[in-house]
Amino acid sequence: MTNATAPNIIRFILLLVVQIAICNNINFFGYINPYIYIIFILLFPINDNNNNNRLFILLLSFLLGILVDMFSDSGGVHAAASVCLAYARPVMLKASFGMLYEHQSLKFSNIDTGNLITYVTLGTVLHHLVLFSLEIFNISGILLIFKKTLFSSIFTIILSVLIIILFSRKRK
Amino acid sequence: MQQIFNFVIRNKTFLLFLLLFGISMALTIQSHSYHRSQFIHSANGITGGVYGTLNSVGQYFDLKDKNQILAEENKRLRERLFNLSSDSDSSYVDTTYSREAYRVIKAEVFKNSYSLTNNYLTINKGKNDSLKQDFGVFTSNGIVGIIDKVSKNYARVLSILNKNSRINARIKKTNHSGSLKWDGKSPVFVQLDDVSTFAPVKVGDTIVTGGQSAIFPRGINIGTIDSFETDIGGDTYKIQVKLFNDMTNIGTVYILENLDRTEIKFLENTTDD
Missing domain, CATH: 1.20.5 (Single alpha-helices involved in coiled-coils or other helix-helix interfaces)
Incomplete structure (x- = not known):
């Protein structure tokens, strides 16, 4: 755990700054913004057998979400979405990596790109669905929710996969 | 146990x-309820400071647009100055500024959002510049919103692009008024509801503030009528208003303090009892 702490702290701060300074201001076609800060939650190291790890990631996701909320004046929507994502993470890991995850030999530094895309897609769609449902908070805006989720997800998935591939060092 | x-x-x-x-x-x-969010907002010391630093960098990218807007405003003011002596129909000037009922403060926008369903702006003036809740905010083109949270050096503005925003507005030609809301769809259009169908509404007419609240005086520009339809009930119009302001590009705003505000509030409270 100790040797993974420093890179994770740096990743936390860096993603937060990039999110509020750049990604919140893209407004592609007027309303499409990527939410790349979820990379932190997706790539948080998996600690085998340790139940406290899950509590820790829940708390950290909440903190990250609430900070993004503070900067974008959105109440608690990012925090709620992040906490959901962090809670559902083991299920998604199992779904996209299968045996590799169950045998606890999964390392984010050497994974198949196909599996990675599945994993990021699952995570992003869940996060964005919760995010926009809470942001619009109105059942009559359901089409708007789906529209925003779809387009923002596409943007986030492309950016996240590119960032993850670009910044993982041990790739050949 | x-x-x-x-x-x-x-x-x-x-x-x-x-x-x-x-x-x-x-x-x-x-x-989601107006005036209630307590501490998670972008007008506190930390977030305001960070946005200040970011803004000082970001300002350079749209200097050209800003110059354009300033030049246009200069032009308009200059025209006004030349026409002042001959201007007989100056009800706007008379009622608002000659009695000094309003004070105008200039501020910079540190953060502006327009793609969410509840949008806010953060500006760099706060309690230290004697700003309070419910002051009106506008630019040279039209209204922007109402101040909703104030900290020492920063304030948060409830944008008109916010589902909680309700502003009294009227059609400039007639005196039919309604309330201005936003449906959360496009940052270019807002909706004017509750206008009686007796009002002669035409596409292209100008919408201005109504002056029935203590926040904005009568006659600050808002936008033009883009389209309209009757409400389900059939006795009010629902009007699409195209804003004069480009809400996606706001740099400098003016804050309007109504100096008679306490007097008006006092009067309204006494009649309530």
Whole structure:
């Protein structure tokens, strides 16, 4: 755990700054913004057998979400979405990596790109669905929710996969 | 007792998830009601400071647009100056500024959002510049919103692009008024509801503030009528208003303080009883 702490702290701060300074201001076609800060939650190291790890990631996701909320004046929507994502993470890991995850030999530094895309897609769609449902908070805006989720997800998935591939060092 | 502890320990992940999710839901619901969000907002010391630094960099990117807007405003003011002596129909000037009922403060926008369903702006003036809640905010083109949170050096503006925003507005030619809302769809259009069908509404007419609240005086520009339809009930119009302001590009704003505000409020409160 100790040797993974420093890179994770740096990743936390860096993603937060990039999110509020750049990604919140893209407004592609007027309303499409990527939410790349979820990379932190997706790539948080998996600690085998340790139940406290899950509590820790829940708390950290909440903190990250609430900070993004503070900067974008959105109440608690990012925090709620992040906490959901962090809670559902083991299920998604199992779904996209299968045996590799169950045998606890999964390392984010050497994974198949196909599996990675599945994993990021699952995570992003869940996060964005919760995010926009809470942001619009109105059942009559359901089409708007789906529209925003779809387009923002596409943007986030492309950016996240590119960032993850670009910044993982041990790739050949 | 033992069993309760066991239950808590066994399900601690799920319980923590519920707790954190509950907190964020509470904050979300709170933020949906006007004036209630307590501390998660971008007008506090930390977030305001960060946005200040970012803004000082970001300002350079749209200097050209800003110059354009300033030049246009200069032109308009100059025209006004030349026409001042011959201007007989100056009700706008008379009622608002000659009695010095209003004070205008200039501020820079540090943060502006327009793609969410509840948008806010953060500006660099606060309590230290004697700003208070419910002051009106406008630019040279038209209204922007109403101040909603004030900290020492920063303030948060409830944009007209916010589902909680309600502003009294009227059609400039006639005196039919309604309330201005936003449906959350496009940052170019807002909706004017509750205009009686007796009003002669034409596409292209100008919409201005109504002056029935203590926030904005009569006659600040808002936008033009883009399209309109009768409401389901059939006795009011629902009007699409195209804003004069480009809400996606706002740099300098003016804040309007109504100096008679306390007097008006006092009067309204006494008649309530």
